[in-house]
């Protein structure tokens with residue numbers, strides 16, 4: 001028997017395209033029908049990639065041609081799937097905090113690599129550039145921001161905002177600060193259970209009067225634990241910065257830190273990796289570099305896992321001293337340290353701008369130009 005293409009197409013009109021309101025022919029799913037005597041070949045492309053949809057479409061095509069056109073037709077179905085690409089942009093999660101434009105989480109896999117030191121100097125550099133900056137120390141295990149900003153003895157005041165009692169961040173060096181350390185005794189070992197810590201953090205985020213901020217930096221606890229998850233879930237984190245030393249064991253943990261942000265459930269864009277303690281420079285021999293923890297480790301890691309490398313910070317005694325006395329090192333102007341942090345901060349802002357242009361505008365992302373960034377203008 002000689003089959004007719006028109007009859008086949010008419011029969012195929014009785015099948016609906018999976019996941020679409022139209023039939024297979026109307027929707028354009030049928031790309032081609034070829035007929036050779038009693039043989040039929042149907043090329044069809046559907047949008048639903050599930051195995052069930054593919055099987056169902058194929059079986060329906062066979063059935064309808066057999067029942068409506070010719071029972072003994074020899075049918076070949078070439079089925080392709082053209083699923084719409086998943087949006088590659090990252091989603092902003094959590095409730096936006098009114099007035100806060102960008103939230104940057106600073107993380108490290110391993111403890112003690114200088115995450116708080118980098119966060120503090122990044123915050124002060126952004127403030128020096130003219131941005132409005134807040135820093136939330138979420139490190140429940142060892143909150144060091146109050147010491148690094150010389151405000152360890154201060155307590156946030158309660159103020160009345162629109163009839164509600166709100167916590168007023170402590171301020172120093174142009175940076176608004178809240179830390180879990182303000183609510184614990186210095187000598188007391190606080191054992192936070194996940195939900196308790198999450199509650200305390202939520203209060204510091206949502207019951208605080210941060211006002212207008214261009215950037216809220218989050219100093220995260222080291223590692224990749226529960227607390228990280230609850231922060232990522234309750235806050236629209238714009239991007240993450242991962243700090244590592246060039247040392248092998250720190251790098252292995254930094255890799256995990258990056259992977260945590262990139263997990264599908266978290267999906268926070270990684271702005272890049274910072275190499276802290278990249279080399280040691282003695283004050284009396286400023287041109288000598290000693291690669292105590294190895295050379296370019298974090299830089300190579302960044303290249304390897306294809307995330308931006310944001311910059312390197314040397315291991316310098318004055319950075320440690322500045323942290324201990326509560327005056328971040330970048331406050332000493334015209335030093336190589338100030339220069340290194342300016343370069344780093346400029347790169348962070350640049351990556352943030354790039355990331356914000358790729359995302360649909362939301363309350364959480366508004367910085368779209370480098371205007372106001374003094375370090376950028378200088379270059």
Ligand SMILES: Nc1ncnc2c1ncn2[C@@H]1O[C@H](COP(=O)(O)OP(=O)(O)OP(=O)(O)O)[C@@H](O)[C@H]1O
Nearest residue numbers: 111112113114115116117222314315316319320323
């Ligand atoms: N580039 C640097 N040069 C000299 N000392 C540094 C440098 N970076 C950090 N330090 C010092 O190393 C110690 C650890 O730094 P920091 O507390 O910032 O690390 P961390 O990763 O935040 O630690 P934690 O795991 O406790 O959160 C501090 O004494 C700090 O002053």
